[in-house]
Amino acid sequence: MSESPVTVSIQSVSKRFGTVTAVDRVSLDIRQNEFFALLGPSGCGKTTLLRMLAGFETPDRGSILIDGQDMAEVPPNRRPVNMVFQSYAVFPHMSVFDNVAYGLRVAGTPSGEIGQRVRDALEMVRLSEQAERRPDQLSGGQRQRVALARALVKRPKVLLLDEPLSALDAKLREAMQLELVRLQHAVGITFVIVTHDQHEALSMANRIAVMEAGQVRQVDGPAQLYEFPNSRFVAGFIGKMNLFRARVIARHGTELKLDVEGLGRLTLPGQEPHSADSPGAAGPGAGPDPWDIDIAVRPEKIRIHRDEAPGGRISHHGRVSEVAYFGDTSHVYLRLDSGQSISANIRNVARTSRPSFRIGEALWCSWDAGDTLVLDR
Amino acid sequence: MTAPVRRPHGSPRNLIGPLDYTRRWWMRFLVAATFLALYAPILTLIAYSFNDSRRNIMWRGFTLKYYEKAWNNDSLIDAFVNSLSIAVFSTAVSTLLGVLVAIFLWRFKFPGKSAYEGFMVLPIVIPEICMGVAMMAFFARVGWPTNLTWPFNLGNIIIAHIAFSFPFVAVIVRARMVGFNRELEDAAKDLGASEWQTMRDVVLPYLKPGIVAGGLIAFTLSLDDFVITFFTAGPNTITLPVKIFSMVRFSVTPEVNAASTILIVITVIATVLAMRFQAPQDKQEG
Numbered sequence: 001m002s003e004s005p006v007t008v009s010i011q012s013v014s015k016r017f018g019t020v021t022a023v024d025r026v027s028l029d030i031r032q033n034e035f036f037a038l039l040g041p042s043g044c045g046k047t048t049l050l051r052m053l054a055g056f057e058t059p060d061r062g063s064i065l066i067d068g069q070d071m072a073e074v075p076p077n078r079r080p081v082n083m084v085f086q087s088y089a090v091f092p093h094m095s096v097f098d099n100v101a102y103g104l105r106v107a108g109t110p111s112g113e114i115g116q117r118v119r120d121a122l123e124m125v126r127l128s129e130q131a132e133r134r135p136d137q138l139s140g141g142q143r144q145r146v147a148l149a150r151a152l153v154k155r156p157k158v159l160l161l162d163e164p165l166s167a168l169d170a171k172l173r174e175a176m177q178l179e180l181v182r183l184q185h186a187v188g189i190t191f192v193i194v195t196h197d198q199h200e201a202l203s204m205a206n207r208i209a210v211m212e213a214g215q216v217r218q219v220d221g222p223a224q225l226y227e228f229p230n231s232r233f234v235a236g237f238i239g240k241m242n243l244f245r246a247r248v249i250a251r252h253g254t255e256l257k258l259d260v261e262g263l264g265r266l267t268l269p270g271q272e273p274h275s276a277d278s279p280g281a282a283g284p285g286a287g288p289d290p291w292d293i294d295i296a297v298r299p300e301k302i303r304i305h306r307d308e309a310p311g312g313r314i315s316h317h318g319r320v321s322e323v324a325y326f327g328d329t330s331h332v333y334l335r336l337d338s339g340q341s342i343s344a345n346i347r348n349v350a351r352t353s354r355p356s357f358r359i360g361e362a363l364w365c366s367w368d369a370g371d372t373l374v375l376d377r
Numbered sequence: 378m379t380a381p382v383r384r385p386h387g388s389p390r391n392l393i394g395p396l397d398y399t400r401r402w403w404m405r406f407l408v409a410a411t412f413l414a415l416y417a418p419i420l421t422l423i424a425y426s427f428n429d430s431r432r433n434i435m436w437r438g439f440t441l442k443y444y445e446k447a448w449n450n451d452s453l454i455d456a457f458v459n460s461l462s463i464a465v466f467s468t469a470v471s472t473l474l475g476v477l478v479a480i481f482l483w484r485f486k487f488p489g490k491s492a493y494e495g496f497m498v499l500p501i502v503i504p505e506i507c508m509g510v511a512m513m514a515f516f517a518r519v520g521w522p523t524n525l526t527w528p529f530n531l532g533n534i535i536i537a538h539i540a541f542s543f544p545f546v547a548v549i550v551r552a553r554m555v556g557f558n559r560e561l562e563d564a565a566k567d568l569g570a571s572e573w574q575t576m577r578d579v580v581l582p583y584l585k586p587g588i589v590a591g592g593l594i595a596f597t598l599s600l601d602d603f604v605i606t607f608f609t610a611g612p613n614t615i616t617l618p619v620k621i622f623s624m625v626r627f628s629v630t631p632e633v634n635a636a637s638t639i640l641i642v643i644t645v646i647a648t649v650l651a652m653r654f655q656a657p658q659d660k661q662e663g
């Protein structure tokens with residue numbers, strides 16, 4: 001992980017609206033040049049947290065430091081951050097050029113410099129041709145890029161983006177994801193993006209904070225977050241997951257002996273520790289025996305065979321209950337002999353030799369014991 | 378629209394789509410009748426202002442002499458000038474006041490806000506005659522001086538007109554405010570604009586069509602108000618509607634028609650100007 005200095009420091013910040021606690025004791029350090037994502041379900045407080053960084057909401061408790069400076073007394077128009085709003089908020093009565101120039105004009109920048117910087121910014125987002133257009137003559141994606149250029153032209157220390165891609169269709173969204181990453185590399189500004197789309201967060205961000213009900217559940221890089229979620233919530237929220245209730249019945253060093261609902265007795269080797277800056281990093285199964293936990297395994301880690309798997313893998317017998325075809329993958333749902341349901345993703349690697357499973361067919365599924373996650377309840 | 382779509386089981390009647398109202402004869406008839414009822418009296422009024430006859434009964438040929446006569450009628454011209462001055466002043470003040478009230482109601486929360494919003498529209502719903510009597514009583518009670526020189530002698534009428542027209546402006550501007558995306562305001566501040574710059578550069582341009590419409594309403598309301606003016610006007614502060622009324626009491630001459638026609642023309646011109654002014658603005662909303 002990079003050792004760049006911290007640009008944004010959020011220190012146990014809380015915000016209540018009436019009886020709703022929108023943001024609950026959140027602490028985060030966002031480093032210089034990072035592409036940082038706030039990810040979570042609707043209403044978990046992402047926008048509120050972002051608006052507190054921009055200065056539109058004031059924290060009830062805690063403090064926010066940007067570049068080492070406490071922002072408590074700094075109004076939104078004096079903060080070294082700029083925001084791309086969810087609705088883009090492009091000024092409808094101004095041309096594209098005037099929209100981008102607005103922030104420089106109110107700052108009293110000399111007009112020669114304004115012209116140059118606006119042209120550069122429009123070039124960067126590939127809107128030079130549309131400079132004289134009115135916002136109503138632009139597509140959604142173009143309007144979004146106007147909002148981006150308008151914020152970037154101010155050369156903020158931090159760029160805040162509130163679900164910038166949610167109004168775009170799937171194809172354009174993918175293109176803009178790449179575009180945003182390219183831009184972030186080009187300008188070297190810290191980006192903080194809010195999203196409820198896990199794929200967006202995983203594909204764009206260096207680090208992701210997963211939020212639930214106003215609290216940060218885990219902060220990690222995309223791969224770490226996907227492969228080593230620290231809670232049932234994070235495991236279920238990011239990607240698909242087979243979750244099983246389990247109970248620790250014995251442990252030998254890091255090895256755990258478990259009684260798993262629907263799977264029976266299992267022995268798991270030691271787990272890799274979670275990254276240090278996540279809450280709940282004490283390590284799973286750290287409580288007294290017997291200890292109720294969850295175990296989890298990703299569908300793509302599960303293989304399906306017609307014969308029993310070779311030793312060393314966790315292996316179970318069942319029947320196909322459903323098959324869903326997604327083009328690149330197929331999801332196969334099995335009902336194990338114990339009645340437990342489990343899903344596996346099969347990659348459709350070749351066009352013709354695609355494995356076909358009939359519903360009701362008897363099969364084996366298996367996975368590596370090391371791919372099994374242990375999660376605290 | 379060119380070739381009717383034939384549906385296999387539809388009767389010929391069904392060839393007219395549910396929204397093709399204009400293709401039904403009874404609908405056309407209704408539209409024509411409505412327009413006739415609305416505009417026939419006005420067109421007659423205008424036509425007879427050019428009638429070469431002392432009375433509005435028979436058409437005796439075209440003439441402009443009643444316009445000339447109206448032009449030379451000093452008391453009519455005085456009334457006309459009074460009306461315009463009152464309308465201009467009261468429109469300016471009530472537009473300003475209405476916009477301020479609308480922005481205030483939109484921007485701030487304060488105790489009794491909804492009660493105030495309710496009270497604010499009272500002048501719109503109170504019968505005009507009551508407003509008129511109330512105004513007369515009010516000015517009598519405060520001992521408003523009656524011997525001022527022009528244009529100060531119009532002061533009480535202007536105040537009365539502001540009182541009943543600014544709520545219209547406030548209501549119209551407030552309605553426009555509802556559709557305002559508050560993120561626009563945040564965006565301006567985020568880019569470094571102060572409260573005042575945000576107001577000037579973002580909020581007011583957005584409100585412009587509402588302000589123009591409100592101002593236009595205030596102007597026409599003031600220009601043709603009779604009841605309230607009648608109660609507040611002194612002997613030397615006759616307005617055009619009051620003057621026309623007093624002329625009509627003797628007989629409806631083409632001169633009255635001519636004066637009325639001019640009033641109509643002014644109102645129409647003001648409306649057209651206002652629509653011109655706000656039309657391109659509306660297209661720009663994203």
Ligand SMILES: Nc1ncnc2c1ncn2[C@@H]1O[C@H](COP(=O)(O)OP(=O)(O)OP(=O)(O)O)[C@@H](O)[C@H]1O
Nearest residue numbers: 017020021022041042043044045046047048049196
């Ligand atoms: N101005 C406000 N007044 C009252 N409650 C608010 C306000 N803003 C947010 N809330 C509440 O705070 C909580 C968090 O809202 P927030 O907008 O931060 O969620 P979010 O994570 O951005 O959700 P979404 O993904 O739907 O945008 C919600 O329960 C919301 O109802």
Ligand SMILES: [Mg+2]
Nearest residue numbers: 046047048162
């Ligand atoms: Mg939000």
